[in-house]
Amino acid sequence: MTGEGLLVDGISKSYGPTNALTDVSLAIRPGRVTALIGHNGAGKSTLLRSLSGAEVPDSGSIRIDGEAQSFTGPRDASTAGIACVYQELSLVDQLTVAQNIFLGQEQVSGGVLSRRQMNRRADELCAEYGITARATDLISSLPVAQRQMVEVARAINQKAKYILLDEPTTALEEQQVEHLLGIVRRLVDEQGIGVLLVDHKLDEVFAVADHVIGLSGGRIVLDGSVEDVDRAAVIEAIVGDHGSGPVDTAAVAAIVGDGLGETSLESVETVSEAARAREFGAPVLEATGLSGNNLHGVDLTVHAGEILGIYGLVGSGRTRFLRTVYGAFPLAEGSLKLLGKPFRPKSPAQAIKAGVAFLSEERKFDGFVPQMSSIENVVLPVLGKYIRGGVLRWRALKGSADDVLSQVSIRGQVSAPITSLSGGNQQKALFARATLQAPLLLLLDEPTKGVDIGAKREIYGIIRTLAAEKNVAVIVVSSEEEELTELADSIAVFRGGSCDGVVYPRSSVTAAQLRELAWADASPASAGPSAP
Known part of the structure; x- marks a missing residue:
């Protein structure tokens, strides 16, 4: 691979027996937006960490504008002109906007920090990129969208030639998304910066990207111009079973053209509310039109003794839903009922008192x-x-x-x-x-994250015991399709902050079909006939 750009050639990375990346080659060109798409666990985060110096690949090479690179840490990547804005922002809440923008690259004059100069430059960046904060404002006082833009401003201030954006729109409202994508296009068109955009939302990909790369199982399965690849081909590349080899754009388009992408959900059945009530017990939690905190009209019910799995892409609203039910996030619109009575917890303490227990995805954090x-x-x-x-x-x-x-x-x-x-x-x-x-209701957010297979089996047993013997209603959020199809009695799918309440019995849906449901534009209610 030759020529200008950030060029990756044959990168592989393994963690024990797990191959996170296998022979990945791609190019991020100056003045172009390259979208990186892929399902949960496809290897996107590992690739970003490898490019930003946070991980060292087992094999392969990275070249920037023709020069071979060897990163031993993020500072090496930054020096080479790469800046990464992760989904989990790296800003320091206790510092000001200016201090965060210049963190690690402070300006000094005569051995003294040039605070006035740094504040002036930070104010200029804020004005140029629509950040309403001032240089002296604490980061902790800014809303999420503004913090996201400060991260971008910091990358620009570092004179990065290549910016890696990891799911930058996940926590943003529609107007904020449009603003951020507009900034991305400005950086590309006016400054010639090369951008790698990791994004699950195909509307955004096709609105801003020039090129699209699909990862599946740590391998590239799609690589082409957005002008040559339609949405159906993108979805098929991501959710399809491609074995161990790459699938080129033409092959994917041919698969979709044969109709496989349209018919793969025909065998999926849904289960009615009445049938679930007969099989389990009375509804314990009923959510109707739940909105706020980037949730948009969530309808969902779980019954006593039922293990309800929730599936969806990163940023689909799964965790926000659990935390809203738990009282950690405010309920803006819609209603919740617990055992048939109105339920509107204003704090986790109130939720706990009402009979709700919650296990966080990040046990070490909260x-x-x-x-x-x-x-x-x-x-x-x-x-x-x-x-x-x-x-x-x-x-x-x-x-x-x-x-x-x-x-x-x-x-x-x-x-x-x-x-x-x-x-x-x-x-x-x-x-x-x-x-x-x-508890009456147990909320589990990625309950087996970071545990070994033996502990995972024991945890499954604990969950089943709570549901079957204690008659607890259990909601399980998991990114692992196989976990849900093994553990859950029923499965619902979140997309774009919304859930329409359609539920699939685990016996009727496969891991591949769950992926397709998560990526589909159409309502999952149309996927198949309802079971009685």
Whole structure:
């Protein structure tokens, strides 16, 4: 591969037995937007981390404008002209806009920070790119959309020649998305910057990109101009089964032209609300027209004793829905009912009191208190139940904690800080906490993330026991199709912050069909006939 641009040739990256990237070659050209699309786990994040210096590929090479590169860290990539704006923003809340923009590249004059000069430049960037904040404003005071633009402004200020954008529109409203995409086109057209845009939303891809690259299973399966590839071909490239080899644009178009992309969902059945009520129990949670925090008209019901899986792409609204039900996010529009009664929690404490338990996707961030033992973490939500006359009945509380911990087979010292346990045992401790709460409704966000296969099987057993023996209504968010088709009784699909309430029995939907449902533009209600 020769010529100008950021050129990747044969990159591979493995984590143990898992091949995250296999022989990936692509080009990011100056003055062009290259869209990178792919399903959850396709290898997009690994590729971005490899290009930004956060990961070192096992093999392959990277060249920038003809010069071979060898990155040992993000600073090397930044020096070479690459800036990456991750979905999880890297700004420091306690610093100002200007301090964040110049972080690591502060301007100094005579050994003293040139604060006035940096503030002036930051104000210029804010004005040029539609950031309403001032240079001296704290980042923590800015809304998400403005923080996203500060990240972009920082990349521009670093004089990056190539900018990698990881799902930049996930948390933005429609008007904010249009503004950001307009900025991207300006950077490309006016400054000749090369942009790699990771995006799940095909409307955005076709609105701003010049070229589209599809990843599936760590391999490139689609590589072509947006003028030559239609949406159906893109979806087929992503959700189809391509084996171990790449699929060129013409081949994918031919597959779609034969009608396979149109008929693959015909065998998918849906299950009616009445049938679910007969099989399980009364509705525990009913969401109707739920909106706010980038949710748009979510309709969903889960019954006592039912394990309802929620599937969708990153940014589809799955986690926002769980956190809204849990009271962590405000409910703007629509209604929730818990056991048939209006339910509008204003805080997690209110949700817990009403009988809702929640396990976060990021247990190390907001799932537990690291310095506390497993026992102390387990009892936190129920302390109030063990207080009599202003005195905590610790012996009774510890006895209850020991009992639930024994039920989940913790391997390790439960009296030591919870961080001393393995990831799987940390997660089982959190399930013990949920069990101690005796919830009506259990919300699980990626409950087996970061655990080994043995712990995963044990966690499945815990979930099934809670549903079948305790009659708990369980909602499970998972990015793993196989996990949902094995664990859940029923599956609903989120797309673009919305869910229409259509539910599929796990026996009627395959992993590939779930992927297609997640990417489809049409309503999943049209996918197939309803079961009685």
